[in-house]
Each structure stands twice: as structure tokens, then as C-alpha cells.
Amino acid sequence: xxxxxxxxxxxxxxxxxxxxxxxxxxxxxxxxxxxxxxxxxxxxxxxxxxxxxxxxxxxxxxxxxxxxxxxxxxxxxxxxxxxxxxxxxxxxxxxxxxxxxxxxxxxxxxxxxxxxxxxxxxxxxxxxxxxxxxxxxxxxxxxxxxxxxxxxxxxxxxxxxxxxxxxxxxxxxxxxxxxxxxxxxxxxxxxxxxxxxxxxxxxxxxxxxxxxxxxxxxx
Amino acid sequence: xxxxxxxxxxxxxxxxxxxxxxxxxxxxxxxxxxxxxxxxxxxxxxxxxxxxxxxxxxxxxxxxxxxxxxxxxxxxxxxxxxxxxxxxxxxxxxxxxxx
Numbered sequence: 001x002x003x004x005x006x007x008x009x010x011x012x013x014x015x016x017x018x019x020x021x022x023x024x025x026x027x028x029x030x031x032x033x034x035x036x037x038x039x040x041x042x043x044x045x046x047x048x049x050x051x052x053x054x055x056x057x058x059x060x061x062x063x064x065x066x067x068x069x070x071x072x073x074x075x076x077x078x079x080x081x082x083x084x085x086x087x088x089x090x091x092x093x094x095x096x097x098x099x100x101x102x103x104x105x106x107x108x109x110x111x112x113x114x115x116x117x118x119x120x121x122x123x124x125x126x127x128x129x130x131x132x133x134x135x136x137x138x139x140x141x142x143x144x145x146x147x148x149x150x151x152x153x154x155x156x157x158x159x160x161x162x163x164x165x166x167x168x169x170x171x172x173x174x175x176x177x178x179x180x181x182x183x184x185x186x187x188x189x190x191x192x193x194x195x196x197x198x199x200x201x202x203x204x205x206x207x208x209x210x211x212x213x214x215x216x217x218x219x
Numbered sequence: 220x221x222x223x224x225x226x227x228x229x230x231x232x233x234x235x236x237x238x239x240x241x242x243x244x245x246x247x248x249x250x251x252x253x254x255x256x257x258x259x260x261x262x263x264x265x266x267x268x269x270x271x272x273x274x275x276x277x278x279x280x281x282x283x284x285x286x287x288x289x290x291x292x293x294x295x296x297x298x299x300x301x302x303x304x305x306x307x308x309x310x311x312x313x314x315x316x317x318x
Contacts, residue, residue, distance in 0.1 A: 037296065040296045043300070048304070080237075198272075202271050209260035213248035213260055
């Protein structure tokens with residue numbers, strides 16, 4: 001192909017639009033793999049300390065509201081569903097459906113973050129935030145219990161931060177979709193944005209049982 | 220370059236399975252299975268992850284290169300978790316003088 005006209009779907013350094021899309025997708029996956037390692041370190045820390053302080057972790061975990069956690073998991077799964085429908089809408093060139101599914105995804109993401117804020121606020125009121133005023137009923141091991149909540153706040157906090165970034169990405173996609181930038185021949189940003197959104201969902205899929213459900217049977 | 224788009228029906232089924240698995244993991248956690256509570260919880264989480272990755276993230280239709288990258292990432296995660304835990308789990312097994 002000699003001297004092709006440059007478009008969003010075909011930058012001059014690529015041979016074909018297909019190649020460009022493949023590279024973009026691969027780039028996002030490589031970024032997500034670095035994210036796996038990044039969260040992996042936290043999951044490892046969690047595994048080590050939970051093994052060491054199973055009793056304190058069980059008591060601390062049981063103070064979290066499992067119904068709220070489960071509902072929030074469902075909300076996030078719904079947002080993944082609307083996201084995949086947004087990608088599909090872009091694929092088949094339905095601008096209107098794409099816009100609506102992006103709006104729904106943003107709203108569901110907002111609901112998730114709102115519920116998270118409510119839960120965190122509760123933790124502050126109950127003195128379950130690690131620090132001088134920390135106190136947890138039902139265990140003599142206040143240190144290890146604080147370790148659980150340190151991990152809780154770090155992991156859900158980092159996850160929430162990723163959600164905030166995701167909301168920003170979705171707003172950008174919405175703006176571009178509204179401007180009519182996407183078509184069945186070029187919708188790579190929607191596709192790649194979707195990959196990120198689903199990845200953040202997967203992190204929560206692991207956080208929910210590990211933080212909320214570890215000791216329910218001892219309740 | 221139009222690639223595969225799954226039908227809305229497929230996506231809906233995957234979505235409903237994910238909700239069902241969330242309900243299942245929540246309910247199973249109230250039953251005392253001894254050490255298997257963690258195993259079941261993680262197993263369900265892994266199934267959910269596979270559903271999201273294969274269907275929602277279109278990993279089924281991805282190029283071999285992408286699959287190798289993802290597999291490589293999981294392999295390194297495995298090394299991180301397994302090698303570190305073999306250390307922590309076995310530390311108390313032998314008496315170490317001066318410990």
C-alpha cells in the first residue's frame with residue numbers, strides 16, 4: 001500500500017486497519033498484565049497475613065456487610081454487561097445504542113462508587129480504620145485486625161481508583177461517540193476501553209469473596 | 220476486518236451466569252466446609268473470571284499472540300504466588316537454630 005491517506009483507523013505507520021487494531025488491543029492487554037502483577041502483590045500480602053492471623057481476619061471480615069457487597073458485585077457485573085453491549089453497538093454501527101449503553105455503564109459505575117463510599121464511611125464511624133482510634137470488638141488481636149483493614153482499604157481503594165479512571169475513560173468515549181467518531185470500521189477505543197472496564201470488574205470478582213466471605217460460616 | 224460479535228443472547232446468558240455464580244458464592248460461604256470454603260470461593264471466582272475474559276473481553280477470538288501474552292501474565296502471577304507461599308507455608312517445618 002503506497003501513500004495511503006491517514007485516518008483514525010489507519011495511521012501511517014500501519015499496513016492495514018486490521019494490523020493497527022491488533023496492535024492497540026495487544027497494547028491494552030500488556031498493560032493489563034502489568035496490572036495483574038500490581039494487584040497480585042496485594043493478593044499475595046493478603047494470603048500471607050490471612051494464613052498467619054486467620055482468627056483476627058475472620059472477626060474483621062465478618063464486620064463487613066455481605067448483602068451490600070453482593071449487591072455491589074451485581075451492580076458491577078451489570079456495568080460489564082452494558083459495556084459489552086456498548087462495544088457490540090459500536091461494532092454494528094449503532095451510534096444511538098452506543099451512547100445509551102455508555103451512559104448506563106457510567107451510571108452503574110457511579111452507583112458502585114457511591115455504595116463503596118457509604119461502606120467506607122461506615123468503617124470510619126465504627127472505628128474500623130487502622131490508626132490510634134481503631135477498635136474491633138470480639139478479638140484480642142487488635143494489631144492483626146488492623147492489618148486486615150489496611151489491606152481492605154488499600155485493595156478496595158486501589159480498585160475504586162481504577163473505577164474512577166474507568167469513569168473518565170467512559171466519559172471520553174461518550175464524548176467521542178456523541179461526536180460520531182466511531183463506525184464499524186473504527187471503534188478501537190471503545191473496544192480497548194471495554195477491556196479495561198472488564199479487567200477492573202475481574203479484580204472485584206476476587207476481592208468480594210476474599211474480603212467479605214472468608215468467615216461467614218463462623219457467624 | 221469485521222470480527223466476531225457474539226449475539227445479545229450469548230452475552231445475556233453469560234451475564235445471568237455471572238449473577239447466579241455471585242449468589243452461589245455468597246450462599247455457599249455460610250456453610251462450614253472447613254478448609255474447602257476458600258477452595259470453593261476461589262474456584263467460583265476463577266470461573267467468573269474466565270466467563271468475563273473469554274466472552275466479554277473477546278479472548279476467544281483474540282490472536283494467538285494476545286493469548287500468549289495473557290497466559291504469560293498468569294504464569295508470572297502463579298510464580299509470584301506459589302513460590303512466595305511455599306516459603307511462608309514451610310517456614311515452621313524445620314527447626315532453625317538461632318531463629
